[in-house]
Amino acid sequence: MSRTMPIRCLVGVIAVLVLAFAVTAASGATQASQRLTVYAVPTTVQFMNHADDRLRGMSTNPFKLKSDAVIIGAHGKEKGYGPFPGDDILYGFKLFSDAKRIKPVGTAMFTCYFQFVKRATCDSYFDLASGLLLASGQVPFDASSFALGVTGGTRAYFGALGQVNSAPAAGNAQRFNLRMTGLQK
Secondary structure (H helix, E strand, O other): OOOHHHHHHHHHHHHHHHHHHHHHHHHOOOEEEEEEEEEEEEEEEEEEOOHHHHHHHHHOOOOOOOHHHHOEOHHHOEOOOOOOOOOEEEEEEEEEOOOOOOOEEEEEEEEEEEOOOOEEEEEEEEEEOOEEEEEEEEEEOOOOOEEEEEEEEOHHHOOOEEEEEEEEEOOOEEEEEEEEEEEEO
């Protein structure tokens, strides 16, 4: 028996598996996309300043940095304006379906962890009637608009991908345009 026989069998098995996968994918559930615009009004904000942790880290590190030369100045006060790396902030929002904010449609929570150059990595959780939608991304601290990548969700948003675009709206509100793909029909 030659070596070509097992290789031909392997190629045949792979071909059958590929064909079976293609048929299964074609007959499976189709995927849909959805667009949704919500208006968010802040309900809670909690800022956590970790200056005490930065000071401890500067005094007990292998590089022997002088703490007053880095972030902490005279009398233990932080130089400049924060947020600084390590600080985090938690935002809570009430969501509405219209700009007049008459019909509530859910809530949202953002947890943002600041890094360097006043940028934060934010994880967001949109709690809507159809399920929980998750998004994440980088947000500049002083930006009025930003975009987050949709990374999944629960129930109707299970396996969702897409993008959340944020822009200011009237009356201290924020408009979130949610575009999702990969949803089950």
